Amino acid sequence: MKSTIFTIWMIISSIFIHAQTKDFAKYVNPFIGTGGHGHSFPGATLPYGMVQLSPDTRVDGSWDGCGGYHYSDEFIYGFSHTHLNGTGVSDYGDIMLMPTMSNNSFDQKEYGSKFSHNNEKASAGYYQVLLEKDNINVQLTSTTRVGLHEYTFNKAGDATIILDLNHRDKLLDGIVKVVDDKTVYVYRNSEAWATNQKIFAKIQFNVPLKITSTKNGSIKSKEFNGNEIALAFGKKVKKGEKILVNVTLSTTSFEGTDVNSKELPSFDFAKTKAEAEKAWNKELSKIEVKSTDKEKLTIFYTALYHTMMQPNIAQDVNGNFRGRDDQIHLANNFDYYSVFSLWDTFRAAHPLYTLIEKRRTVDFINTFIKQYEQGGRLPVWELASNETDCMIGYHSVSVIADAMVKGLKGFDYELAFEAAKHSAMLDHLGLKAYKENGFIAIDDEHESVSKTLEYAYDDWCIAQMALILNKQDDYKYFIERSQSWKNLFNQSTKFIQPKKNGAWDSPFEPREVNNNYTEANGWQYTFFVPQDINGMIDFYGGKASFEAKLDQLFNSTSEMTGREQVDVTGLIGQYAQGNEPSHHVAFLYNYIDKPEKTKELIHKILNDFYKNSPDGLIGNEDCGQMSAWYVLASMGIYSVTPGSGIWTTVEPYFDEITVNLEDGTKRIITKDNYKDNQFLGFEFLKDREIKPISEEEKIVTVPVFKNSERAFKDKMTVVLTSQNPNDKIYYSINGKKEQTFKNPISIKETSTIKAYVINGEKKSKTISGTFTKKPNDYAITLHSTYTPQYHAGGPDGLLDGIFGTENWKKGDWQGYFDQDFEAVIDLGKAKSISEVDAHFLQDSRSWIMMPTKMEIYTSTNKEVFKLAGVIEKDANPFNDSIFTDHWKVQFQTQKIQYIKVKIYNYGAFPKGHLAEPFQGKSYIFVDEIIIK
CATH class of the missing domain: 2.60.40 (Immunoglobulin-like)
Structure with a gap:
């Protein structure tokens, strides 16, 4: 009996020890993606946590500083508690603290410090750096809602901690309430990408600190208000003395910070760090991979870590959250989240979550539904309960449909369908034309091709939801809309192309990056028909022709034309792994019985474009999408069509992968059994047939x-x-x-x-x-060169009587970059003229500026021109609005045949402008020139 008990005890102990020693967090390298164009950050955070406590080396909102940190930098401005992981737009950086010595200045260059990567470390849930200026060692860790700082002052003197609310994005309104010498409450309402972001914080010091300086107000004040707020707290310290700080966040109120601060009632740094590592190991253990190559393990587990850095919990411990209506609500039976980069993450991150984060997926969808109820539509790119309307589509429906098809429960299917249908039936962002015409043209909306294609995919997802709910009329309507891509497929060129005024836009260059596509070109979007791959193959004339087109994509030159698009990176031919529209394309060979080509390309991408280095991501992390692609592809599965429930398969990158599912079961993937994983995690779907589009349901394409x-x-x-x-x-x-x-x-x-x-x-x-x-028969000769993608139909576009609108991306304006404009207009014969009117546009955030001066010259013989009139205006590069202006030059009536128009470019943008870090030069956008 004793022997049996001892044997059982030994087995249990062995299992317990084995479980305890599974340390996946040791493979996480948070510096991956902090260099190059990854836009990630290295600081301390927990899985899906509210706090992202990290150093800020960038405060100018520059593109490579969107995450607040770039590995090429050597100066830290402070440590703030919210950061975005790999986005292409800058925001966050809330509640910034910075330790220093004997420094009461609120100039960031004064209280900031140089640092070296030699004295910097990061791991899952932990960050450390030595601030060289005052020899201060900083360690950071966190719980879900509380950031914990430990500052070690390596020399004696006056220790100072700066709290600066004017850090990074624009402070609209702020409050600092000093409760006592250990407790401070902070409220910050800021504007950047999210135009109304509200956050509350409770700052607790482990030792008493006095206010030593303020930006505004007396050091004896207990409350500070306004949009210019900074305070310095200090005390004398001995060499080696430590100061610890707890910072608790809430999106709702000061009371919310009191509730959330119970997550971390102490200042025990070692214990908190250990708990953070434990939390990460619990999450990372959901997928176990075996490899003797530690570099590959590091890349894999860092990728998995990046997928778990967002979406972020956005409710208090008691369930209170700030909704899309800016009111406080209670989340019943679900957790409310924020930061949904859906244009990116619907492709791989959310399908991955359905596999290893089923409960959270349901929470995400319940969040979507609440945002629909409170904001009037499903989220597109939601940030801090703000809709940024960044990117395109209504890809919440992809996440919802994928969950419904896979049988996830815990949300209201009928209400989810109502929200999806409502969002698809709106008239904004090109949808009105899309519904009426069966496609979006350049005349209707910019990025017309991409919007048509992505709306069509989303509509297919809604059709799948309708099937599940037995809504046959809705199914028929949306399955027809899902074929809208066919109306942009040019049978002659075999490309999906833009249309203008009902015709194919000409000239068409598939390598050109322009405003007809979203961060891509014709090559990259031609293959975005994930909902109807068989239909796409048919349009090419069969599998052989489709294979030839794919081969051409991957084997053509990587040179692109048109607008410089820094997102389009990681090129194999015209395929771009560095941006999301291409992410499914290498898997399309599977659909034409050429899996060996899929394997060759996928393993090449895994090998070449993901590295264990700061620049180890080939493009923006984009809230986990770039890494989710790696995780799934290396496992040997990918969801080409979220909403179908089907994984396409490829030989896995690792010898053995174990997926630990939430129901306690596990699946082991090997190179021998990977072909069986088409329904991995949802085996019941094997009995569900994906309804193909029938002949009866197929649409007739437009003329x-x-x-x-x-x-x-x-x-x-x-x-x-x-x-x-x-x-x-x-x-x-x-x-x-x-x-x-x-x-x-x-x-x-x-x-x-x-x-x-x-x-x-x-x-x-x-x-x-x-x-x-045309309202005239004039001829025009240009002496300046317009940028090819801003041609407005060529030179005659300046005289055709068709005016451009404030939506310049539709292509009705001529754009001249870094040059003055000059043209000569021939009236055909001598006419009496007294006025020349030109039409300009400004969008300073897109480098487009009003000119500074326009000169009008007249001539009777085209050889001798005389100045007839001048107009000058001051241009404001910090005016962020998009607007047009008519410039009129009036002069005494003259009988002339030729008019010379000279328009002077604004020039380089001044210091402090968004374009200035890029040595930004400006465009002139001119449209109609009217002669009276």
């Missing part, structure tokens, strides 16, 4: 105008074409009687032509094109 010109002088011949030889095209001019298109249409006046296709019993959407008769 296309063959004419790419929108303006004409005397008359124009308009030709209509369609995709299929059996199509019949019907059209009407200016609302008159419909006719069958048989011969080219001749028009002599400004006309709007509407057209649609009938094929059998099916009818396409109706398109329209407006062809404008």
Whole structure:
């Protein structure tokens, strides 16, 4: 009996010791992604925690400083408690503290300090650095809602801790309440990417500190208010003395910080650090990989760590949270989260969460639903309960559909569908044109191709939700919308291309990065039809032709044209691993029975683009998406179509991977069994058939105008074409009687032509094109060179009577970069002229500025020009609004034939402007020139 008990005890002990010694956190290197363009941060945080306590080496909002830190820097301004992981826009940096000695200055360059990477360490839940200026050692760790600082002063003197509320983003309103010499409350309402971010903090010192200096107000004050707030707290210290600080966050109130501070009632740094490591090991143990290559283990577990740094818990311990309506609510039976980079994360991060974070996935969706109820629609890119409307699509529906298909419970399916349908039926961001025409044109909205494609995928997700809920009419409606990509597929070029005025935009260069796509070009978006891969293959003419197109993508030159887009990195041909639109493409070979090509490419990407170094990410981390791709691909699975419930498979990167599921079961993946993982974690889906789009459900594509010109002088011949030889095209001019298109249409006046296709019993959407008769017969000669993607239809676009709007990304403006503008207009014959009017646009955040001066010269012979008039205006580069302005030069009536227009560029942006760190030079955007 004793022997049996001893044996059982030994087994239990062995299991316990084995469990205790599984240290995955030791492989995490938080410095991966802090260099290059990764935009990550190295500081202390817990899985999905509210606190991200990290050093700030960037305060200017520069692109590579979006996370507050860049590995190339050598100066720390302070340590703040909120940071974004790998985003492309700057925000956060709340509640900044900085230890120093004998320094009451509130100049960040004065209280900041140099540091060296030789004296810096980071691990999961921990950060340490030596501040060289005053020889202060800083250690940081955290709980979910509390940041813990330990400052060791290595020389005696007057220790000072700076609290600066004017750190990084714009302080709209702040409060500091001094309770006593150990306790301070802080409120910060700031504006950056999130325009109304509110956060509360409770700061507790382990020793009494006195206020030694303030930016505004008396040191004897107990409360400080306004938008310029900084305080210095201090005491005399001996050499080696430590000061510890607890900073508790809340999004709701000072009372919320009191509730949350119970997470860390002590100042025990070693214990808190150990608990942080324990929390990380618990999360990281959800996926166990075996490898003798420690570099690969470090890259894998750091990637997994990065996927768990957000979304962030955004409620107090008692369930209170600040909603999208800026009111305080109670979360019942779920946790409320924030920071949803959905354009990025729907592709890999959220499918990964459905595998290892089922409960959190349900919480995310309940958060979405609350935001719909409180804000009127599902989140697009939500930050601090603000909708930033950054990026495109309504990809919350992808997350919801994927969870519903996979059978996750705990949220209201009907209410989720209501929210999804409502968000898809709005009229903003190109949706009105998308619903009416079956696609978005350049005329309707910028990034028209990308928006059409991503709306179409999201609509397919809504159709899957409708199927589950047996809403057949909704299914039919959204499955038709999900085929909108077909209306932008050019059968001649085999590219998905932009349309303008009902015609293919010309010239088309698939390598050009321009405003018709979202951070990409025609090559990268042509393959974004994850909801209808078989339909896409059919449009190419079969698997062989589709394979040839994929081969061309990966084997073509990596040179791109058009706008410089720093996000487009990690190129293999025109494939870009460094940005999300490409992330599924290498897996498409699986769908044409060429898995060996998928394996070759995936393993190349894993080997070449992920490294154990600060620049070890090939692009922005983007809230875990870049790393989630690595995690899934190295496991040998990927969700090409979230919402289908199906993983596509590839030979795994590791010999053995164990997935520990939340229900206590586990699945072991090896190179021998990986092909069985199509339904990994959701085996019941094997009995669910993904409903293909039937012949009856397939749409008829719209007709296309063959004419790419929108303006004409005397008359124009308009030709209509369609995709299929059996199509019949019907059209009407200016609302008159419909006719069958048989011969080219001749028009002599400004006309709007509407057209649609009938094929059998099916009818396409109706398109329209407006062809404008020019208000003049003038000719123009440009002496300046416009940027190719801002051509407005060429030189005649300045005289065609078609005016650009404030949405300059639609392509109706001519853009001239870092140069003055000069052109000569030939009136054709001598005419009496007394005024020249030019139309300009400013969007200083996009480097577009009003000119400083316009000069008008006149001539009768094109050889001798005389100055007729000048207009000068002051341009404000710090005006962030987008606006247009008419500049009129009036002069005494002259009979002339030639007019020279000279417009002077604003020049380089001044210090402090967003463009200045990039040595930003400016554009002139000019559109219509009117002569009276």
